[in-house]
Amino acid sequence: MRGRTPWVxxxxxxxxxxxxxxxxxxxxxRAPWTSLLDEVRRPxxxxxxxLSVTTALAAxxxxxxxxxxxxxxxxxxxxxxxxxxxxxxxxxxxxxxxxGGAALLFAFGRRGLLGxxxxxxxxxxxxxxxxxxxxxxxxxxxxxxxxxxxxxxxAADTRYEDAAATLGASRWTIFRRVTVPNAxxxxxxxxxxxxxxxxxxxxxxxxxxxxxQGRTQTMPLAVFLALESDRDAAIALSLVLIAVSxxxxxxxxxxWLAG
Amino acid sequence: xxxxxLGVHLGDLHLDIDLRIDDGEVVALLGPNGAGKTTALRAIxxxxxxxxxxxxxxxTVVDDPGTGTFVPTAERSMGMVFQDHLLFPRQSALDNxxxxxxxxxxxxxxxxxxxxxxxxxxxxxxxxxxLPRTLSGGQSQRVALARALATEPRLLLLDEPLxxxxxxxxxxxxxxxRRHLATFAGARLLVTHDPLDAIVLADxxxxxxxxxVTQTGTPALVTSRPASRYVAELVGINLLGGVADGxxxxxxxxxxxxxxxxxxPGQEVSVAIRPRAIALHRHQPDGSPRNAWRATVADLEADxxxxxxxxxxxxxxxxxLTPAAVAELDLAHGTPVWASVxxxxxxxxxx
Numbered sequence: 001m002r003g004r005t006p007w008v009x010x011x012x013x014x015x016x017x018x019x020x021x022x023x024x025x026x027x028x029x030r031a032p033w034t035s036l037l038d039e040v041r042r043p044x045x046x047x048x049x050x051l052s053v054t055t056a057l058a059a060x061x062x063x064x065x066x067x068x069x070x071x072x073x074x075x076x077x078x079x080x081x082x083x084x085x086x087x088x089x090x091x092x093x094x095x096x097x098x099x100g101g102a103a104l105l106f107a108f109g110r111r112g113l114l115g116x117x118x119x120x121x122x123x124x125x126x127x128x129x130x131x132x133x134x135x136x137x138x139x140x141x142x143x144x145x146x147x148x149x150x151x152x153x154x155a156a157d158t159r160y161e162d163a164a165a166t167l168g169a170s171r172w173t174i175f176r177r178v179t180v181p182n183a184x185x186x187x188x189x190x191x192x193x194x195x196x197x198x199x200x201x202x203x204x205x206x207x208x209x210x211x212x213q214g215r216t217q218t219m220p221l222a223v224f225l226a227l228e229s230d231r232d233a234a235i236a237l238s239l240v241l242i243a244v245s246x247x248x249x250x251x252x253x254x255x256w257l258a259g
Numbered sequence: 260x261x262x263x264x265l266g267v268h269l270g271d272l273h274l275d276i277d278l279r280i281d282d283g284e285v286v287a288l289l290g291p292n293g294a295g296k297t298t299a300l301r302a303i304x305x306x307x308x309x310x311x312x313x314x315x316x317x318x319t320v321v322d323d324p325g326t327g328t329f330v331p332t333a334e335r336s337m338g339m340v341f342q343d344h345l346l347f348p349r350q351s352a353l354d355n356x357x358x359x360x361x362x363x364x365x366x367x368x369x370x371x372x373x374x375x376x377x378x379x380x381x382x383x384x385x386x387x388x389x390l391p392r393t394l395s396g397g398q399s400q401r402v403a404l405a406r407a408l409a410t411e412p413r414l415l416l417l418d419e420p421l422x423x424x425x426x427x428x429x430x431x432x433x434x435x436x437r438r439h440l441a442t443f444a445g446a447r448l449l450v451t452h453d454p455l456d457a458i459v460l461a462d463x464x465x466x467x468x469x470x471x472v473t474q475t476g477t478p479a480l481v482t483s484r485p486a487s488r489y490v491a492e493l494v495g496i497n498l499l500g501g502v503a504d505g506x507x508x509x510x511x512x513x514x515x516x517x518x519x520x521x522x523x524p525g526q527e528v529s530v531a532i533r534p535r536a537i538a539l540h541r542h543q544p545d546g547s548p549r550n551a552w553r554a555t556v557a558d559l560e561a562d563x564x565x566x567x568x569x570x571x572x573x574x575x576x577x578x579x580l581t582p583a584a585v586a587e588l589d590l591a592h593g594t595p596v597w598a599s600v601x602x603x604x605x606x607x608x609x610x
Contacts, residue, residue: 157345159341159345160345160347162301162304162306162332162341162345163339163341163345163347164347164358164362165305165306165331165332165333166304166306166332166333166337166338166339166407166416167333167338167358167359167362167406167407167410168333168334168359168362168363168410169333169358169359169362170333170362173362177347177358178347181347181349182347182348182349184349
């Protein structure tokens, strides 16, 4: 569209780019490059990184197991109140995560709706454990997977499922061997988005799981804490998070961001 | 043996037909878009329930809303070839063909072993590991056919099996399909909007118009005695019988020899010519590999924007011309003309 550029758009777009780029530049400018390797090797960093990566992976795995069937129900069935179910499932996307964390406490806490009876009978407790981090991550990140997979299932050609039925496949076989493989691109995209969201999760995690180094202190929590006491460590942690996020963004770029 | 009394209401379409296909018979359901052909096929396959009627396959009732009987698609002994083949895109040709056997409980090894034999039979041995998107249109169609036949169904359904192919491969694939269809012993039903496909592939045509059957009969009967103007327009195809004379010549009953482009499929052949492929001239056309013969105009019939010209002479055919061409040639009853047709416009198949 050369020659049709509305010129007022260009400086505004430049401001947009600068607004995103400047904080990263400032972070890089303040980075303790000489001691960076030593900073990254400190236990507070490695503990947090290990916890963040594993809990985000576990949350993604849980989201896949329950999120794909949920997306299928939303995309392919006409159960009553379906749009209400969709609104409910996506609520954690727009809800302040702290509120989500509080709600999780009232449900799964020691005196929670479900957590109370479970603790009384088994002694198992979800909050303030690594599993609590996983629970908070799943709560906040699963909607990204569900919405992405749902739109993928809606766009898929259901005649492939008809073809499988004429070949004698049961509904479960069709789901497993035709529906899910055909939706693979949206499942991969959804899983990456879900994982990235889980990795950055702060509010629900700190509310529900606390901030115990080596147990529930994830990267974002460690960054927040380090900013108060140890700027160099905070910057090192931030750079690691940026590197991990970029590693997720690059495979997504072609499929999702390029549109 | 299939006996399908189909009553389906779908939007503006009211499908109401009675269809019987014996084992060994190939029936073509022919009609324009929107006539209900695909809906009929989907109803027989169990992909769309009947509103009323009854579908019986051999001695089993598979759908009868009157008694509440409905056998799901997966439990009906039917194979189906879909319009754009619908091969599973992430599975190799071999796994596509093995799919039905695995779904019916065969082990992976046994299913693949059987699938390999089917691929061999359809000249696809070298493409076993190929993904569908790397196959040509003709290969993809053979995989779809092998996949549908691998479960050894009692009924084979084909939905516009040639529609996804471009014109150049269509001719060859049509001949191949005819050969492969002949190897299947059960009942076969194919749906098409192309009269040439129907005539070449089927033993019997069923003309479907707005949800109802308007004529049924052998291709020769339907083309020579169309029951309505509509059918005449739809299947207005010239069909001639002859015997092979050498490799590329067909000797007609009148003694005239027509030259065809491809080697003949057998001794006794039928030649199909679309009316639009026949050109008329006032003088003998210049020396070319075309087939040309003397004829007389026996009848002229205006049909919307075309004129159908019936020719008497050694090759009894009907040509279709524009009104402008008719005026330019100054055609009238009894006008002597030369008729010509290119060898590539002759479709031949074994009788």
